[in-house]
Amino acid sequence: MFGVGGGTSSYREIEETDVILLWGSNARETHPIFFHHVLQGARNGARMFVVDPRRTSSAQWADRWLGIDVGTDITLAHAVGREILAAGLENREFIERATSGFETYRECVQPFTLEYAERETGVPAEAVRELAHDYARAGRAQLCWTLGITEHHNAVDNVLALINLALLTGHVGRWGSGLCPIRGQNNVQGSGDMGALPDRLPGFQHVENDALRAKFERAWGCAIPPKRGWRLNEMFDAMERGDLTAAYVLGENPVSSEADKNRILGLMQGLECLVVQDLFLTQTAEIADVVLPAGAGWSESEGTVTSSERKVQRMRRATAPPEGAKDDLEILFAIANALGAAWGRPDPEALWNELRSLSPMHGGMSYERLERLGGIRWPCYDESHPGEQFLHSRLWADPLIGPRAPFSAVEDSRAVDKLNAEYPIRLTTGRRLDSYNTGVQSALFPSPLRREETLDLSPEDGERLALQEYERVMVRSRRGAVTAPVRFDPGLRPGLAFMTPHFPDQVDTNKLTIDAVDPKSGTAEFKATAIRVDKIEAPLGGD
Amino acid sequence: METNANPDAPDLKIPVPRGPVPDVPRRERAAAVEMTVDGRAVAVPAGATLLDACRQAGVETPTLCYLENLTPVNVCRVCVVELEGSRTLVPACSRKAEAGMSVRTDSERVRLSRRMVLEFLASATDVSTAPELRGYMTEYGAAPDRYGNGSERAATVAQPVKIDNDLYIRDYSKCILCYKCVEACGEDAQNTFAIAVAGRGFDAEISTEYDVPLTESACVYCGNCIGVCPTGALMSKTERDMREAGSWDEARQERTDTICPYCGVGCTLTVHTQEKRIVKVSSPLDQEVTRGHLCIKGRFGWQFVQNIDGGQSPGDERAASENDA
Numbered sequence: 001m002f003g004v005g006g007g008t009s010s011y012r013e014i015e016e017t018d019v020i021l022l023w024g025s026n027a028r029e030t031h032p033i034f035f036h037h038v039l040q041g042a043r044n045g046a047r048m049f050v051v052d053p054r055r056t057s058s059a060q061w062a063d064r065w066l067g068i069d070v071g072t073d074i075t076l077a078h079a080v081g082r083e084i085l086a087a088g089l090e091n092r093e094f095i096e097r098a099t100s101g102f103e104t105y106r107e108c109v110q111p112f113t114l115e116y117a118e119r120e121t122g123v124p125a126e127a128v129r130e131l132a133h134d135y136a137r138a139g140r141a142q143l144c145w146t147l148g149i150t151e152h153h154n155a156v157d158n159v160l161a162l163i164n165l166a167l168l169t170g171h172v173g174r175w176g177s178g179l180c181p182i183r184g185q186n187n188v189q190g191s192g193d194m195g196a197l198p199d200r201l202p203g204f205q206h207v208e209n210d211a212l213r214a215k216f217e218r219a220w221g222c223a224i225p226p227k228r229g230w231r232l233n234e235m236f237d238a239m240e241r242g243d244l245t246a247a248y249v250l251g252e253n254p255v256s257s258e259a260d261k262n263r264i265l266g267l268m269q270g271l272e273c274l275v276v277q278d279l280f281l282t283q284t285a286e287i288a289d290v291v292l293p294a295g296a297g298w299s300e301s302e303g304t305v306t307s308s309e310r311k312v313q314r315m316r317r318a319t320a321p322p323e324g325a326k327d328d329l330e331i332l333f334a335i336a337n338a339l340g341a342a343w344g345r346p347d348p349e350a351l352w353n354e355l356r357s358l359s360p361m362h363g364g365m366s367y368e369r370l371e372r373l374g375g376i377r378w379p380c381y382d383e384s385h386p387g388e389q390f391l392h393s394r395l396w397a398d399p400l401i402g403p404r405a406p407f408s409a410v411e412d413s414r415a416v417d418k419l420n421a422e423y424p425i426r427l428t429t430g431r432r433l434d435s436y437n438t439g440v441q442s443a444l445f446p447s448p449l450r451r452e453e454t455l456d457l458s459p460e461d462g463e464r465l466a467l468q469e470y471e472r473v474m475v476r477s478r479r480g481a482v483t484a485p486v487r488f489d490p491g492l493r494p495g496l497a498f499m500t501p502h503f504p505d506q507v508d509t510n511k512l513t514i515d516a517v518d519p520k521s522g523t524a525e526f527k528a529t530a531i532r533v534d535k536i537e538a539p540l541g542g543d
Numbered sequence: 544m545e546t547n548a549n550p551d552a553p554d555l556k557i558p559v560p561r562g563p564v565p566d567v568p569r570r571e572r573a574a575a576v577e578m579t580v581d582g583r584a585v586a587v588p589a590g591a592t593l594l595d596a597c598r599q600a601g602v603e604t605p606t607l608c609y610l611e612n613l614t615p616v617n618v619c620r621v622c623v624v625e626l627e628g629s630r631t632l633v634p635a636c637s638r639k640a641e642a643g644m645s646v647r648t649d650s651e652r653v654r655l656s657r658r659m660v661l662e663f664l665a666s667a668t669d670v671s672t673a674p675e676l677r678g679y680m681t682e683y684g685a686a687p688d689r690y691g692n693g694s695e696r697a698a699t700v701a702q703p704v705k706i707d708n709d710l711y712i713r714d715y716s717k718c719i720l721c722y723k724c725v726e727a728c729g730e731d732a733q734n735t736f737a738i739a740v741a742g743r744g745f746d747a748e749i750s751t752e753y754d755v756p757l758t759e760s761a762c763v764y765c766g767n768c769i770g771v772c773p774t775g776a777l778m779s780k781t782e783r784d785m786r787e788a789g790s791w792d793e794a795r796q797e798r799t800d801t802i803c804p805y806c807g808v809g810c811t812l813t814v815h816t817q818e819k820r821i822v823k824v825s826s827p828l829d830q831e832v833t834r835g836h837l838c839i840k841g842r843f844g845w846q847f848v849q850n851i852d853g854g855q856s857p858g859d860e861r862a863a864s865e866n867d868a
Contacts, residue, residue, distance in 0.1 A: 307809025394562025
């Protein structure tokens with residue numbers, strides 16, 4: 001946000017804040033150790049709000065749960081913003097000094113009254129008002145979100161709508177006040193930091209900035225394409241057009257993890273050449289022309305990863321990869337050497353130092369300092385710099401340093417996959433405590449919590465459909481159908497269903513999901529699928 | 544950002560300039576409290592305990608129920624010291640230091656008390672997997688046999704080991720009721736409250752609600768109870784199986800700190816390896832993200848890097864050697 005892609009605050013700050021707002025996050029199950037810090041904050045007296053369609057185990061800890069209808073986050077955020085303005089609780093001084101676009105934003109949120117919000121989001125007007133007043137009045141407030149905000153067709157707009165609230169109240173760039181996207185994978189932050197984005201070089205340096213690109217070209221002795229590349233969804237579209245014919249997939253399992261599986265599988269099978277580098281023969285690896293067996297980054301490699309608090313930490317090799325498998329770096333170097341690049345043997349520390357020489361925000365992070373300090377938060381410009389515990393203190397500097405932080409008058413819009421009489425139930429997806437993504441890693445340890453994948457329904461819907469718990473039902477969306485046993489979850493409201501992507505071999509949830517993609521982030525709307533649930537009249541097989 | 548662009552929004556192609564280093568509030572520096580430990584003068588910050596003062600004076604003090612990442616419950620009484628002017632011995636782990644205090648840690652009264660605490664514990668419980676406690680017994684000359692031997696033996700808490708899931712076992716014959724697991728499961732870390740102390744007196748024991756198996760309890764298998772257990776009463780099933788097979792050998796184990804492969808919180812994992820295979824995962828107590836605590840995936844979810852045929856225990860040397868071949 002505001003030009004750098006990372007959460008603003010450290011975990012310690014959530015223990016020392018006054019209001020904790022978890023929006024679209026079930027951190028109790030998906031980020032359990034982060035939630036330890038949240039609970040410490042609550043014990044220290046913070047008031048906690050959870051915005052989630054489900055009454056999750058996180059929501060059960062909240063002072064106030066706002067049970068929002070799936071896909072109405074912008075409506076709710078705008079209504080909170082409007083109420084803050086209507087009550088005169090905005091931080092005028094901060095808005096005038098450090099932001100831009102306020103008047104347009106104010107006009108944009110005018111129609112979002114409490115009554116309108118209640119009607120559209122399902123959240124009682126009084127709860128919206130309480131959230132608005134408590135957030136705005138708090139001395140410090142942390143706004144945290146995860147995939148409940150970003151797995152939508154308007155993911156970036158959702159995020160911008162939340163950022164508006166922090167700008168309105170001055171809850172950013174100060175100790176204890178900030179915006180925290182809690183990242184879902186151990187190095188998704190680091191991947192972005194390193195330039196695994198279509199428009200950025202390492203350190204978020206824009207590839208279309210000629211001076212920055214020239215710096216890399218000089219260091220690497222080669223020409224870098226001057227225009228941004230494709231996002232994942234654009235790659236699939238390019239496959240469809242025939243413009244993309246070869247793919248090299250590292251540590252991803254798109255055939256299982258992407259929405260609208262049938263389409264993705266067809267596109268990947270249609271490639272002229274598919275190379276997959278992975279620990280396992282995943283569903284994607286199964287259709288590859290070449291599979292390169294890789295070692296496990298966290299325990300079989302040397303390097304660094306970056307966490308949700310922007311902390312760069314050392315990853316160390318504890319065991320060797322099994323015979324036949326190689327460390328990712330060794331594979332990449334071997335391929336480069338085979339292509340004639342003469343890279344020699346990989347040296348993780350030398351590569352890191354090369355990164356430090358090119359990415360100013362990593363400049364001060366020598367291996368020696370990372371070891372000694374147990375990790376450093378970026379930006380860290382030189383070896384005398386401590387790293388930044390929180391970002392954007394420049395917005396409070398007098399005079400302001402750098403550009404103003406922009407309000408975004410984002411338009412509201414509803415989920416793409418509409419509910420109707422044929423598909424009347426809203427399916428949303430997420431993780432369970434003991435499992436992870438498509439289950440490639442987590443399915444291999446004997447978790448006592450694990451049970452077969454189910455379609456979770458509200459007890460009321462179960463009764464209405466005359467279902468017994470654990471009865472196998474047919475689940476259909478406009479794209480595909482799966483069968484699954486049902487389970488009743490009192491944390492779900494009528495009309496809302498829940499599934500996970502953890503067991504694609506049992507229940508292929510992503511045959512149902514829609515690949516309605518956010519054009520700004522490339523993320524599909526995993527969180528909002530329209531489904532129907534039907535009894536299976538004749539039992540399958542002989543059981 | 545084309546569609547709803549704010550005309551005043553900054554150009555993303557231009558790097559944001561460097562701002563001032565953010566001002567992080569310093570944790571308040573408490574005033575110093577001056578006192579003596581075994582005649583040596585020490586100064587500790589206000590709020591520090593006698594244990595902190597002892598450590599500062601370089602005096603080793605045994606502890607069983609105390610841990611840096613838990614709130615002291617002062618139940619084991621092995622850390623007691625003699626405080627001038629106090630009728631009774633006081634627990635160092637929780638008694639706050641006050642100006643002018645004079646503490647003796649090595650008096651005959653302290654040694655006797657510590658020895659008897661250790662003898663009582665060791666006469667009633669199996670301390671075979673509690674190396675620290677056994678070290679204290681040697682140091683204080685504890686002889687639990689004084690309380691009976693063989694058929695004359697004192698009453699014990701011996702009972703069958705509870706093995707009701709694939710991740711960890713509970714062997715309450717080894718439990719000294721230090722409460723650490725209850726604290727870690729409760730307010731000090733996990734806030735799951737799956738276990739508490741049930742019963743009174745000699746019959747007191749750690750129990751799930753209504754003593755149901757873990758699989759029917761509120762347990763979420765974070766294993767933070769194992770992480771704090773000082774006697775091996777709580778132990779991962781992998782470690783237990785290897786011990787049963789005689790293959791667990793800490794002297795041959797190496798520890799490597801790395802970062803958990805699952806979510807993006809960035810928990811430090813200490814990977815314990817023996818013969819190049821992972822046998823255990825823990826987390827350092829002084830790590831600011833975890834404070835020694837992990838979740839089920841971090842503590843137990845490592846088998847995917849070596850369980851090639853799924854499910855076999857690393858304790859099974861035969862299976863292990865086949866895998867390595």
